[in-house]
Amino acid sequence: MGQGVPDAQACRRVSAGLGLHVNAGLETFQAYLRIPLVVGPSRLAPHWSYAPSNLFVTRDPARVETVRRNVRAHRVGTLPSVYLIPEFVSHQEEGLLLKHVYSRERWKSLSGRRLQEYGGTVHHKQGLLEAPLPEWMSSLLQRVAAKAGLWRDNMPNHVLLNAYPPGGGIMPHQDGPMYEPCVCILSLGCQATLHFTRKRALEHKVSAQRSLQQQQQQQQQQIHGTANGTASNASYDAALSADNSPVRHAGTDDAEQLLSSTCLSAANCCEVSCAASSTYTSGSSCAVTADQQPPAEDKQTEMSVLLMPRSLLMFQHAAYEDCLHGIDEVLEDVCTQQTDDLTAYGLHSPCTLQRTSERVSLTIRRVPRVRKGLLRL
Template sequence: MTTSIENALISQAPPSLYYIPDFITPEEESYLLKQVYAAPKPKWTQLSNRRLQNWGGLPHPKGMIPEDLPQWLQTYSQKIAALGLFEDKVPNHVLVNEYLPGQGIMPHEDGPLYYPTVSTISLGSHTLLDFYRPITETQAGDNINTNTETSKTSFEDRYLCSMLLQPRSLILVRDDMYKVNLHGIAERKEDTITDSVVNLCKCDGVKIGDKLERTTRVSLTIRYVPKILKAKLFLGKKR
């Protein structure tokens, strides 16, 4: 682990959250947004509260049939791998999410399909990423919430903290903050900064009490899928 990534650790949060402001330049941000919106229409999947693109293959409990990432994503996958939090692995899967103002995602886990570290680059707008304890320790241990968006019931009393994700920043989540706790984005058009934002010391120009208006945000969630299958295995079964 490099000294720079150690400096990115948020000591005010439970283990382990890392935050790097200005991980990419404004020029890189413009380039990445151009690539996202240049993707063909069939690449987009429309959900009720956002739309997304899937790159690298479709993760599945039985394994993912990998597809090569385009060069514009490979570049940042390798840049993130160089930080050392994926050990010797290079992320091989990217989920692109587009959030319009007022859109978000219910608290959820990323689950065991992925190596237990997730990284996200934010483009275009800020957001607040909120963290919560699981509904019960039994459910957490049994992975009942894995890859599902849970109900809104009683999230307030399980709230842990928030991270302000500014445009061009990188967040990395690992340890219990990945494996046990839930994360989500509230559906609102404006965020009020409070002392629950644990990375505020790394966010220039923002202070407690500020109200930040959301615009359209694109996130690149960059992960590593350990379980890989070869397409020819499936083709062989069909014969």
């Protein structure tokens, strides 16, 4: 054993740390420098290395607790972990944000809405194919992250911006598995009502559609003496499409395809509906039988939230993972006692709000798996 190198048996590795508070914009961070030390029988030797793990930055725990407490004060509705902050941005900020949005020309047209993406494109296997965020969007994300405290020490890195004309909407769906299971939605321009529905309720709806399809198929066979599965599937898809049926976003890449055409095949829809059921195994046929009737309470929307312009909605856990969320394609929002957050806006039920202009929403999420350096022009 060389001189001065402590006996490995007799030494203990410990680390000392230096902590530093850093103020960055609205957020307070703690930066730590960890210095590994080797404690031998006769001396204390710094065992210095430059591993990146020796320097780490984390949010100030006291600040995190304050954020959580503040967020809890905004809880709405019957589902846990749904929060709404009215007037998250001012009228003036709303105007500026809309100006940025409308000065960008890259829109994708879908049925009932058009969309823009910020931060890159989400691929269902590779994750986020990252593209740089404009300055104004980065500062908005910092502000949302600081207020929401949803992403721990990370920043959200992807925004799907939807613009809905009056009468536009988005079918009930669950956001894709590539995202961390929490989301913030900033609404601008006009209001809409977001409905949360338990996945089980929609499973029954799809299985009822399927049963109808099977009956029609059998009738066809009796009349023509043939099995015309393709035609039946097409009409089944059309029925689902017309009915705003559930779709799972696989990521934004797939979202465009899925959301524009609803379920691509009956099998797809079945997979979506069964995925929520514990009896489903990948590749198996649908386990929900045609005769099952939903219990009465299953037919109901779990909760509805009025999203007024400038408000920020946040949700995670059960609302994200066990429910589908969607916006009906209607020209007015009818608020009843079941609309969960009216008092937050100083409104009372019943009331009806006309959708008179385009609504712009920013769906803010984080994709943990990122492929960097793939600039999309």
